[in-house]
Amino acid sequence: MIEIDNVDKHYGNLQVLSAVSMQFQDGEVTAILGPSGAGKSTLIRCINCLELISQGDIRVDGMSVLDKHRTAEIQKRTSMVFQHFNLYPHLTALGNITLAPTKVLRQSRAQAEAKAMELLKMVGLENKAKRYPAELSGGEQQRVGICRALAMNPRHLLLDEVTSAIDPEMTAEVLRVIEDLAGQGTTMILVTHEIEFARRVADRVAFMERGSLVAHQDADTFFNRQSDERIARFIDKMKH
Amino acid sequence: MRIDFSPVLSRLDYLLEGLAVTVLVAVAAIFLSFALGLLLAICRISRTRGLRIFASVYIDVFRNTPFIVQLFFLYYGLPEIGIPTDPMPTGILALSLACAAGNAEIIRAGIETVSKGIVDAGRSFGMSGYQIYRYLILPNALRIAWRPLGNAFVNLVLTTSVLSTITVNDLAGNAANVSAETFKPFEVYLTVLVTYCAVTFTVSGIVNSIYALLFSRVAERPVMRGHA
Ligand SMILES: Nc1ncnc2c1ncn2[C@@H]1O[C@H](COP(=O)(O)OP(=O)(O)O)[C@@H](O)[C@H]1O
Ligand SMILES: [Mg+2]
Secondary structure (H helix, E strand, C coil), rough: CCEEEEEEEECCCEEEEEEEEECCCCCCCEECCCCCCCHHHHHHHHHHCCCCEEEEEEEEEEEECCHHHHHHHHHEEEEEEECCCCCCCCCCCHHHHHHHHHHHHCCCCCHHHHHHHHHHHCCCCCHHCCCCHCCCCCCHHHHHHHHHHCCCCCCCEEECCCCCCCCCHHHHHHHHHHHHHHHCCCCCEEEEHHHHHHHHHHCEEEEEEEEEEEEEEEHHHHHHCCCCHHHHHHHHHHHH | CCCCCHHHHHHHHHHHHHHHHHHHHHHHHHHHHHHHHHHHHHCCCCCCCCHHHHHHHHHHHHHHHCHHHHHHHHHHHHHHHHCCCCCHHHHHHHHHHHHHHHHHHHHHHHHHHHCHHHHHHHHHHCCCHHHHHHHHHHHHHHHHHHHHHHHHHHHHHHHHHHHHHCCCCCCHHHHHHHHHHHCCCHHHHHHHHHHHHHHHHHHHHHHHHHHHHHHHHCCCCCCCCCCC
């Protein structure tokens, strides 16, 4: 479980998160929606200990992000998939996926590679294992990014607008992978602008605006019985 | 005046001995100045203030003083404070120390261009600071720095000729002797110029081959279809 407790985040004078409180239950898929600049990326970066929070607390499976000794453990349990892939350009797809498992989890090369090949197969890229990122399309790179995150066996998968840097004709192949994962009960927090996709896969939806959490509802209520007029308008606008 | 290369040919052994010294000195100084430059670059952007200051002062001092004066300072100055010097080791040391400063700046620039995204990725998977440096930052920084480093190595090869001023018997030094003996400076120095050219071309060739071997598929470039 991930508990966000009254979190503030400032960059200098700029307040990016204000008094955000919410919980993510195990096995749930939560979509985080909201306009650009709302603080969605910042929130999941704070969960992953990539950013320090300014106020409040975040606990991942009971461990506080404020406890420096727990940072490594929290990062092992939460894996990020990045908007711009952030693949290591000097390593092949296989190398990208096996680096952290061998160095951080201390798996043997053989074990890590077997797992990596299994994951590549799952996303339909088993024949591109020896390619470098520069030799892959955006959709392929992002599928490798998903494999890289899954290879850590994370309890919580954090996905930040994973299709927004990909050509439209290639988003489907990435979304299909995520949808499969959702079906398998992987806990996911996914920031997205793909409203139809969120409707299909999300159990719950959080809506953020200007650093605040405006709504956190089950997906059915959010999409089908939205009482907040501004959110309803946002949903409507995103559909087109 | 007649152009006549026969005196050069008669002293070819001696000139080749000089070439061997030049190559030896250059290779040793290339390795040393690279290793030292890497250390300095890491110090230069370290979080520890003391290391940062040490590296900047070092780099500034060596980049803002003439090499020949650094060389004389070491070769003639050190014995005065009780440290004996020998031409060849002192020459290699001086060359390595001086070129390390330039290499450090090149490598630092390389490190600074490594995208923050891959560092984020490494951190997000719980890699330690050392692991991120070793497995993510340095390989990419060195790829970016590799060609400018190659130019620096070529410069280093040419600068070895200055060591003849402290009696190192390198190509330039032996050439001066042959020229003085034979009164054929045109032929001697023309031969030596061509030889230096051959050495630097070889160095560039090696640098480029290493780049092709290690990095050719890494750099951003159009996606190549249909090659597995
Ligand atoms: N490292 C940073 N330094 C300063 N401001 C930042 C930084 N990262 C994000 N911001 C600012 O924080 C706000 C929220 O950013 P972000 O979390 O990326 O929003 P979202 O993902 O919802 O689009 C934006 O105004 C952005 O400019
Ligand atoms: Mg964002």
